[in-house]
Amino acid sequence: MWSSQTWILLWGAFLETLYMVGFSTILATLGGLPLGVLLVVTAEGHILSHPLLNRILGSLVNVGRSIPFIILMVAIIPFTRLVVGTSIGTSAAMVPLTVAAIPFVARLVESALREVDYGVVEAAQAMGATPWQIITRVLLPEALPSLLLAVTITTINLIGYSAMAGAVGGGGLGDLAVRYGYQRFRVDIMLLTVLVLILLVQCLQALGDLGARLVDRRRRGAS
Amino acid sequence: MIEVRQVSKVYQVGGQPVVALRDVNLSVRRGEIYGIIGLSGAGKSTLVRCINMLERPQSGSILVDGVDITRLEGEELRAARRQIGMIFQNFNLLQSRTVAGNVAFPLEIAGVPQAEIKRRVSDLLELVGLTDKAKAYPAQLSGGQKQRVGIARALANQPKVLLSDEATSALDPQTTKSILRLLLDINQRLGLTIVLITHEMQVIKEICDSVAVIENGTIVESGPVWQVFTEPRTAAARNFLRGVITPELPPEVLERLIAEGGGENQILRLSFLGEQAGQPLISSLIRLFDVDVNILYGSIDHIKDIPFGTLIVEVKGGGVNPSRLISYLRGRGVKVEVIAGVVEPDLDSAVGGLS
Ligand SMILES: Nc1ncnc2c1ncn2[C@@H]1O[C@H](COP(=O)(O)OP(=O)(O)O)[C@@H](O)[C@H]1O
Ligand SMILES: [Mg+2]
Numbered sequence: 001m002w003s004s005q006t007w008i009l010l011w012g013a014f015l016e017t018l019y020m021v022g023f024s025t026i027l028a029t030l031g032g033l034p035l036g037v038l039l040v041v042t043a044e045g046h047i048l049s050h051p052l053l054n055r056i057l058g059s060l061v062n063v064g065r066s067i068p069f070i071i072l073m074v075a076i077i078p079f080t081r082l083v084v085g086t087s088i089g090t091s092a093a094m095v096p097l098t099v100a101a102i103p104f105v106a107r108l109v110e111s112a113l114r115e116v117d118y119g120v121v122e123a124a125q126a127m128g129a130t131p132w133q134i135i136t137r138v139l140l141p142e143a144l145p146s147l148l149l150a151v152t153i154t155t156i157n158l159i160g161y162s163a164m165a166g167a168v169g170g171g172g173l174g175d176l177a178v179r180y181g182y183q184r185f186r187v188d189i190m191l192l193t194v195l196v197l198i199l200l201v202q203c204l205q206a207l208g209d210l211g212a213r214l215v216d217r218r219r220r221g222a223s
Numbered sequence: 224m225i226e227v228r229q230v231s232k233v234y235q236v237g238g239q240p241v242v243a244l245r246d247v248n249l250s251v252r253r254g255e256i257y258g259i260i261g262l263s264g265a266g267k268s269t270l271v272r273c274i275n276m277l278e279r280p281q282s283g284s285i286l287v288d289g290v291d292i293t294r295l296e297g298e299e300l301r302a303a304r305r306q307i308g309m310i311f312q313n314f315n316l317l318q319s320r321t322v323a324g325n326v327a328f329p330l331e332i333a334g335v336p337q338a339e340i341k342r343r344v345s346d347l348l349e350l351v352g353l354t355d356k357a358k359a360y361p362a363q364l365s366g367g368q369k370q371r372v373g374i375a376r377a378l379a380n381q382p383k384v385l386l387s388d389e390a391t392s393a394l395d396p397q398t399t400k401s402i403l404r405l406l407l408d409i410n411q412r413l414g415l416t417i418v419l420i421t422h423e424m425q426v427i428k429e430i431c432d433s434v435a436v437i438e439n440g441t442i443v444e445s446g447p448v449w450q451v452f453t454e455p456r457t458a459a460a461r462n463f464l465r466g467v468i469t470p471e472l473p474p475e476v477l478e479r480l481i482a483e484g485g486g487e488n489q490i491l492r493l494s495f496l497g498e499q500a501g502q503p504l505i506s507s508l509i510r511l512f513d514v515d516v517n518i519l520y521g522s523i524d525h526i527k528d529i530p531f532g533t534l535i536v537e538v539k540g541g542g543v544n545p546s547r548l549i550s551y552l553r554g555r556g557v558k559v560e561v562i563a564g565v566v567e568p569d570l571d572s573a574v575g576g577l578s
Binding site: 117119120122123124125126127128129130133137138141142144218219220 | 275277300301302303304305307309311313315316317318319320328329331332333360361362363376380386
């Protein structure tokens, strides 16, 4: 029903979105995970209690979270240029995506680790565990199901943001929808793009749920 | 093994100081099971958590095997902590690890080689009777099984001391008994010193050698369990003992007995420990003092493994001097408590001195 050219366009945009979202999710996790861990362990009374550092980090994260993405994207253009040499294109879009997602990931990681019963942390302390051992062998493994869900939510959010980034020259499905669907009145391509986005989000959520459930189920001993 | 000296701990709650421990002194001998009993909020957890520095006291010192643990920091403190096992009311197991993984955890932390870990984990699981559950996750275990994992984990680094913070309080009476028996077994087999916290006198009675009663952050009474059980000196201790081994007469029964006796009769609680529990006491009383003895209550119980007998008797007639009768009993090593009756002033303590 559509020309093969439409499919090629769609496929290309789909890959661009995957590339953008995939890499920025990985980078945001690499940045957000340690930050989230720090937010937890430097809290007063925790294993590396440092209330001042904790407050500073918390404020930074809040600032990052409160800037609307579209403004952030424009505001950090100089930084983007510095990192990837240009402010236009798929690679350039990954910079604001990653920067926007880091504080988001940090908060999700923080709340995931807070769910871990502090009694278990104390038990590890009583056994003579170092803070690093407590982070890597207690907090992170215990929170694994919540962490998997956090990554899922981040990925899905980044798909939404990537469509916005696409609209200002980043490529991907959002870009396609705006350029063809809106500017050239190709409502069919617009709808098709939206459909692909919906399917993508559904699949990712299902995958994330499945991962978290598998880990959880194994621990509960259900077969 | 553990010397707690003048330890005080104050928490700041909303800017207000809350004194959790006040000048606490405690001396735990090597190889004994030392019970600490108190009501909720008395400071039990704070005290036991000071012994491995989960809480830092503001003042005082705590010597564990000769080392003042309050002076240790960093790696020195962690090394000292590996010598002190701890078990908890809520077990605090890692949900992400199997039973074997939980027991292996402290060994991994201590850098024990894998082969050695495998061997020790299997020994420990055998010790606590969970060999067949090695691959199960904590969520699949009963409370008693979880605590067995907790015990195996606490023993993994072959500690000198085991701290137990209400380890049986979340368990039913049957399971409590089996866990206590396991602790006693470990204490006897490994010679491990155990400090055990509880709010139940039953727990103290089953396995402890010594007991301290803590009230509002202060130790109000301490000593060998048999002594505190047979001669409690404080109201706090008596309250905990109520119903455990010293039966109370219902007040209406007591009133009736006093009324019927016209103030002439004596109601006494007699307690015997160990050997004396078997001696024919009542018949010799009747013979020597020419009195009627009416047994209102009798029981034989155990404090740890010492037999312990209690009798509540009514003594009538004979126009006997009650203080002579009481001093006779005390002379035979029987603990006497006058529940109702005539006792001359000061006599009680004077005679007590002879026993
Ligand atoms: N972390 C804490 N912060 C503030 N107050 C505490 C803390 N832990 C204990 N307390 C207070 O110290 C007192 C003793 O508590 P605790 O040692 O837990 O008693 P127990 O174990 O005998 O029930 C209580 O008044 C309690 O409220
Ligand atoms: Mg407590």
